[in-house]
Amino acid sequence: MSKKKLRLGFEGKEKTVDVQVPDGTPDPWGTDAKLDVVGKDHTRVDGVLKVTGRAKYSYDVHPEAMIFAKLLRSPHAHARVVRVDLSRAKALKGVLYTEGQEGTVVHYPGQHVAGVAAETEEILDDALRLIHVEYEVLPHVVTVDAARAEGAPPVLERRNKNVFRERGRGDGDLDATEAAHKQADVVLERTYTTQIQTHSALETHGCVCEWKDGELTIWASTQGTFSVRDSMARALDVPQKKVRTITEHMGGGFGAKFGIRYWDRFCAKAAQMTGRPVRYLLDRKEEHLVGGNRPDSRQVCKFSAKKDGTLMGADVRSWGTAGTSARAAGVFNPGIYKFRATYKETYNVLTNTTEGRAFRAPRYPQGVFALEGMLDEIAEEIGMDPLELRKKNDVHSVRLAQYEVGAKQIGWERRNERPGSGKGPLKRGIGMASGLWHHTxxxxxxxxxxxxxxxxxxxxxxxxxxxxxxxxxxxxxxxxxxxxxxxxxxxxxxxxxxxxxxxxxxxxxxxxxxxxxxxxxxxxxxxxxxxxxxxxxxxxxxxxxxxxxxxxxxxxxxxxxxxxxxxxxxxxxxxxxxxxNYPRFEEKVAGCQFAEVEVDVETGHVQVLKIVAVQDCGRVIDPLLARSQINGGVIQGLSYALYEDRVMDPGTGDMLNANLLDYKIAGSREMPEIVSIPFTVSNGINSVGMSGLGEPPTVPTAGAIANAVHNAIGARVRSLPITPDRVLQALGVI
Amino acid sequence: MAEDRNRVSRRDVLRGAGAAAFLGSIAPALQAQAKAKVAKGIARGGPGAVEVGFTINGERRKLSIEPRVTLLDALRDRLELTGTKRVCDRGSCGACTVWVDGKTCNACMMLAIDAQGAVVTTIEGLANGDRLHPIQDAFIREDALQCGFCTPGMIMSCAALHERKLRENMDSSAAPYRLSLEEVKEAISGNLCRCGTYTHIFSACLGVGR
The missing domain is CATH 3.30.365.10 (Aldehyde oxidase/xanthine dehydrogenase, molybdopterin binding domain)
Known part of the structure; x- marks a missing residue:
C-alpha cells in the first residue's frame, strides 16, 4: 500500500482526499489527471462489423445440421393441462423430439405445455398445430384490481392469497411521518399509476445449443454469459467446465435476459437427445408474453410541506404486479429529496400473467414519476417555482450543479408561470425531474x-x-x-x-x-x-x-x-x-432532465419537443458513446411516458397487443430534439473513477414529461402512459 | 414492397386468408393472382419444395424451398446472409429491410418464390468491397447504433433515401443534395429501434450528401 493524494469532484467543486493504493496497481485518476485518449469521442471498435451485417448475434450462428425447437404455449391464463396428445406431431416426418407437460397447471397465458424439435421451422409450425391439448380452464385474474378484489380466485394453488406485503430497508417510520404531516402547512393526497412495460429487445430471448464430446456450447442472447453457464450446468447436472456460453454480439436485453429460462433447458435437452445442434429463439408474440416486463404500480401518496418549501412527510402505499412472482413490484421513492420523515408500504400482487423481470432501473422510473409529480403539486400549492423547491430540498452537490446546466439549456424562464396559460389549441409547457443511481x-x-x-x-x-x-x-x-x-x-x-x-x-x-x-x-x-x-x-x-x-x-x-x-x-x-481505499465524492450518481412539450388540447395529443438530460456517470470514458446511452435512456423513458402499455383482457386473460404494431414503441416521428450532457465527476471509487450509465438516464424522463404536460395544459395526468384520452379526461373534455 | 402487382405477397395471403374466413369471396382474386404468376412463368406448386432463382448482392443464386418460406428466412437460413434480422416477422419493425429491384422491402413480408428473377440487395451487399457506403460510414461516425440489431434495416432504409436523392439530383447538377429532418424521419418511420439511436441516425443521414 502506498499513500496518495487524489483530487475528486468537478469543475468549481473539488476536494483532495488521501487514498491507499494497493501495491502493483495503477494510481487512481483524479480531476487533474492528464489523459490523451480517455474523455475524447471515439467511434465503436465493432462499428464496421455492425454496419456491414457481419456481426454475429446468437441466432445468426448456424452450426452444421442444426435443427429448430419451439414450445407450444397455453392460450389460457389459468388452466389444468389434462391431456397432451403428441401422437400426430410425432408421426410427422422431420419431427425429431417432442415433450408434453400433461398434468401440470399453467398460471399465465403463454406458459409452455409441450415442445417440439424438428428439421425445419416449417415442419416445426406444422408439428405444433398437430398437438392436441385438453385444458380444464380455471378462474383467472390478470389485473391488480381484480386480484385484490374480495373473493378473487387465488393465482397460485399453493398460496391462499394474492396480496403480499414486501418489507425492506427504507420502509420508514409511520409515527414520525404522521407527526411531520401535522407540522406541515400543506398536505396533499394523490394517486399515481403506471403501466406494465415489456422489454421488447429487438433480438428476442433464446439460444443455439450444441453438444460435442460431452461438452455443451450455448450461443445465448444473454446479459449474463456466466450465469447462463452456471445455471445450465446446475440444471443439467454437469460440471461448469463442460458448459461454455458464447455471446459475441447481443441485440438488447434491458434487464430481461439473465440466467436460463425453460426454453434454454428445452433447447439443450433436445440437442442432447437428438445429437444435433438446436436453435430456439422466441418469436415476437412469445417475447411479449413471456420475455419479461416492468411491473405496474398504483401509488397512493400523502406528501406534506411547509409554506417556505421545506418538505415534511412522505407516505407512499403502493400495489403492483410482477405476475406469478410475489416480489419485485415495489417502487422507488421518495429517496432523492430530503424529507423530515418518510413511510412506505409496498404490496406485491399476484396475477395470472408472466413474471416481471428487472427492467432498466427496476422500480425507479415508476417511483420517480409519482415523486416528481407530487413535488410539482406541492410547488403549485405553495406558489413556489418547482425548480426552487427541488433545490431547497436536494443535498446532492452534483445534482445541484446539474440543475443550473439543465435550466439554462432548456430556457427554464420560458415556462408558463401559470400552467396552461398559453394561447390557442397547441399549448407548450416545460417541466423537469431528477434521478439518481448507485455507484457500481x-x-x-x-x-x-x-x-x-x-x-x-x-x-x-x-x-x-x-x-x-x-x-x-x-x-x-x-x-x-x-x-x-x-x-x-x-x-x-x-x-x-x-x-x-x-x-x-x-x-x-x-x-x-x-x-x-x-x-x-x-x-x-x-x-x-x-x-x-x-x-x-x-x-x-x-x-x-x-x-x-x-x-x-x-x-x-x-x-x-x-x-x-x-x-x-x-x-x-x-x-x-x-x-x-477510494472514498467517493458523492454516494450516488446524479441526473436531472428537463422536457418541453406541445399538447393539442383539442385532440389530447402530446408531442415532446425537446429533452435536456444532464447525467453524471463519474469519469466519462467516451463522450460519443455516453451521449448515445443517455439518448437511449431518454428515448425509452419517453416511450414509457407516452405510448407503451401491455393490455390484458380481463375476460379471456390473454394479452391483446403482443406484437410491435399494437404495443406502441416510440419511432422516428415521435423523436424530440435531445440534448444529452454527460456531466463528468471525478468520483473516486476505483482507479478510473467511472460508474455505470445504462440505467440512470431513463429514471427521470417520464416524470419530466408529465410535469411539462401539466405546465402546458394546467391539468395533471397522474397515469402513464399519457395518452390523448387521459389528457382530454384531465382537461375535463371527456 | 415491390410494385409488381402480379406478385402475391405474404401480407396479401394473410389478409386474404383472414378476409376469406369472413367473406368467402376472396378466393377468385387469389386465383387470378396465382394465374398471373403462372403466366409469368414463376414456379408454381407446393406444398413441397419448388425451385426459385434470384440475384443476391450481384450473384445468381438458386434455391429449392417450400413456397411458404419468406424471403427473410431464405436469406438467413438458406443463404447464410444473417445481416438481415428477424425481429417482428410481421412487417411492423423494418429490421429485415432489403432492396428488391431497387426498392426497400420488408423481407419478412415477401415470399421467397415471389423474388423469382428479382435483384435483391442486402446489408452484406451495400459496401463496395472494403469501401463502405457513405451511410455506413456516417453511422459509425455519429454512433448511430448501439446493440446494432436494428442497424442493418436502418441503414438499408437510409441508404435507399440517399440513393434516391442522388438519382434525383443527377440531372440537375452534380452538387450535393440537402435532406430535411422530415425526409429522414419519413425514411425510417417503418424502422424500430429499442436502444434509442434515432437522433444519432438523424445526424448520420443529414451529414451525408452535404
Whole structure:
C-alpha cells in the first residue's frame, strides 16, 4: 500500500482526499489527471462489423445440421393441462423430439405445455398445430384490481392469497411521518399509476445449443454469459467446465435476459437427445408474453410541506404486479429529496400473467414519476417555482450543479408561470425531474491483457457487450495506458472460456471491467518498461507511453519496437479493486432532465419537443458513446411516458397487443430534439473513477414529461402512459 | 414492397386468408393472382419444395424451398446472409429491410418464390468491397447504433433515401443534395429501434450528401 493524494469532484467543486493504493496497481485518476485518449469521442471498435451485417448475434450462428425447437404455449391464463396428445406431431416426418407437460397447471397465458424439435421451422409450425391439448380452464385474474378484489380466485394453488406485503430497508417510520404531516402547512393526497412495460429487445430471448464430446456450447442472447453457464450446468447436472456460453454480439436485453429460462433447458435437452445442434429463439408474440416486463404500480401518496418549501412527510402505499412472482413490484421513492420523515408500504400482487423481470432501473422510473409529480403539486400549492423547491430540498452537490446546466439549456424562464396559460389549441409547457443511481462495480471479475512481441494487444473477458459499448470502453482504457489508439487494441468479449466478468445488471459491466482493463494494461506496461530498460538502459519507472511511442529511454522507440524487446508475450490479469481505499465524492450518481412539450388540447395529443438530460456517470470514458446511452435512456423513458402499455383482457386473460404494431414503441416521428450532457465527476471509487450509465438516464424522463404536460395544459395526468384520452379526461373534455 | 402487382405477397395471403374466413369471396382474386404468376412463368406448386432463382448482392443464386418460406428466412437460413434480422416477422419493425429491384422491402413480408428473377440487395451487399457506403460510414461516425440489431434495416432504409436523392439530383447538377429532418424521419418511420439511436441516425443521414 502506498499513500496518495487524489483530487475528486468537478469543475468549481473539488476536494483532495488521501487514498491507499494497493501495491502493483495503477494510481487512481483524479480531476487533474492528464489523459490523451480517455474523455475524447471515439467511434465503436465493432462499428464496421455492425454496419456491414457481419456481426454475429446468437441466432445468426448456424452450426452444421442444426435443427429448430419451439414450445407450444397455453392460450389460457389459468388452466389444468389434462391431456397432451403428441401422437400426430410425432408421426410427422422431420419431427425429431417432442415433450408434453400433461398434468401440470399453467398460471399465465403463454406458459409452455409441450415442445417440439424438428428439421425445419416449417415442419416445426406444422408439428405444433398437430398437438392436441385438453385444458380444464380455471378462474383467472390478470389485473391488480381484480386480484385484490374480495373473493378473487387465488393465482397460485399453493398460496391462499394474492396480496403480499414486501418489507425492506427504507420502509420508514409511520409515527414520525404522521407527526411531520401535522407540522406541515400543506398536505396533499394523490394517486399515481403506471403501466406494465415489456422489454421488447429487438433480438428476442433464446439460444443455439450444441453438444460435442460431452461438452455443451450455448450461443445465448444473454446479459449474463456466466450465469447462463452456471445455471445450465446446475440444471443439467454437469460440471461448469463442460458448459461454455458464447455471446459475441447481443441485440438488447434491458434487464430481461439473465440466467436460463425453460426454453434454454428445452433447447439443450433436445440437442442432447437428438445429437444435433438446436436453435430456439422466441418469436415476437412469445417475447411479449413471456420475455419479461416492468411491473405496474398504483401509488397512493400523502406528501406534506411547509409554506417556505421545506418538505415534511412522505407516505407512499403502493400495489403492483410482477405476475406469478410475489416480489419485485415495489417502487422507488421518495429517496432523492430530503424529507423530515418518510413511510412506505409496498404490496406485491399476484396475477395470472408472466413474471416481471428487472427492467432498466427496476422500480425507479415508476417511483420517480409519482415523486416528481407530487413535488410539482406541492410547488403549485405553495406558489413556489418547482425548480426552487427541488433545490431547497436536494443535498446532492452534483445534482445541484446539474440543475443550473439543465435550466439554462432548456430556457427554464420560458415556462408558463401559470400552467396552461398559453394561447390557442397547441399549448407548450416545460417541466423537469431528477434521478439518481448507485455507484457500481463488482469483485470477482478479471480482464486479461496480452501483448505479443509484435506489439499487438488483446484485452479479453468472458462477459458480454449488450450494445452499451463495453468493448470500446475497454479499448479506450487499454489505449490510454499503453499510449495507443482504441483501434490498436483487440477486445474479445462474450466467451466464458475467458476470465470471469459480471452480468450486465445494475449498470455494472463497464464500471467493473473498465478499471480491470486499465489494471491489466498497466501491469503489461510495467513488464514492457523493464524489458526496455534492460535492453536500452535508463530508468524503467520513467519510461512514458505516448502516441504509439515509448519515450524516456536514451532513444525513443515505437511501441512495436519496445514490445520486440520482450523475451516472450506478456499476459497479465487485471482486477476491479474494492472501493474501500477510494472514498467517493458523492454516494450516488446524479441526473436531472428537463422536457418541453406541445399538447393539442383539442385532440389530447402530446408531442415532446425537446429533452435536456444532464447525467453524471463519474469519469466519462467516451463522450460519443455516453451521449448515445443517455439518448437511449431518454428515448425509452419517453416511450414509457407516452405510448407503451401491455393490455390484458380481463375476460379471456390473454394479452391483446403482443406484437410491435399494437404495443406502441416510440419511432422516428415521435423523436424530440435531445440534448444529452454527460456531466463528468471525478468520483473516486476505483482507479478510473467511472460508474455505470445504462440505467440512470431513463429514471427521470417520464416524470419530466408529465410535469411539462401539466405546465402546458394546467391539468395533471397522474397515469402513464399519457395518452390523448387521459389528457382530454384531465382537461375535463371527456 | 415491390410494385409488381402480379406478385402475391405474404401480407396479401394473410389478409386474404383472414378476409376469406369472413367473406368467402376472396378466393377468385387469389386465383387470378396465382394465374398471373403462372403466366409469368414463376414456379408454381407446393406444398413441397419448388425451385426459385434470384440475384443476391450481384450473384445468381438458386434455391429449392417450400413456397411458404419468406424471403427473410431464405436469406438467413438458406443463404447464410444473417445481416438481415428477424425481429417482428410481421412487417411492423423494418429490421429485415432489403432492396428488391431497387426498392426497400420488408423481407419478412415477401415470399421467397415471389423474388423469382428479382435483384435483391442486402446489408452484406451495400459496401463496395472494403469501401463502405457513405451511410455506413456516417453511422459509425455519429454512433448511430448501439446493440446494432436494428442497424442493418436502418441503414438499408437510409441508404435507399440517399440513393434516391442522388438519382434525383443527377440531372440537375452534380452538387450535393440537402435532406430535411422530415425526409429522414419519413425514411425510417417503418424502422424500430429499442436502444434509442434515432437522433444519432438523424445526424448520420443529414451529414451525408452535404
Amino acid at each position: 462495480g463488482r469483485r470477482g471479475s478479471a480482464v486479461r491483457c496480452r501483448v505479443d512481441r509484435e506489439g499487438s494487444v488483446t484485452l479479453s473477458n468472458g462477459a458480454q457487450d449488450i450494445g452499451t459499448g463495453t468493448r470500446t470502453i475497454l479499448a479506450v482504457l487499454g489505449a490510454e495506458e499503453l499510449g495507443l489508439q482504441p483501434q490498436d487494441i483487440t477486445v474479445r468479449l462474450g466467451n466464458t472460456d475467458d476470465p470471469p466478468g459480471p452480468a450486465s445488471g445494475g449498470s455494472t459491466t463497464a464500471s467493473t471491467l473498465g478499471p480491470a482493463a486499465r489494471d491489466a494494461a498497466w501491469q503489461a506496461k510495467q513488464v514492457i518498461r523493464e524489458a526496455v530498460a534492460d535492453a536500452r538502459g535508463g530508468d524503467a519507472g520513467k519510461l512514458d507511453f505516448k502516441r504509439g511511442k515509448v519515450v524516456g529511454a536514451p532513444k525513443d522507440l515505437s511501441f512495436q519496437q519496445a514490445c520486440g524487446l520482450l523475451g516472450e508475450a506478456v499476459e497479465t490479469l487485471g482486477r476491479w479493486h474494492k472501493g474501500r
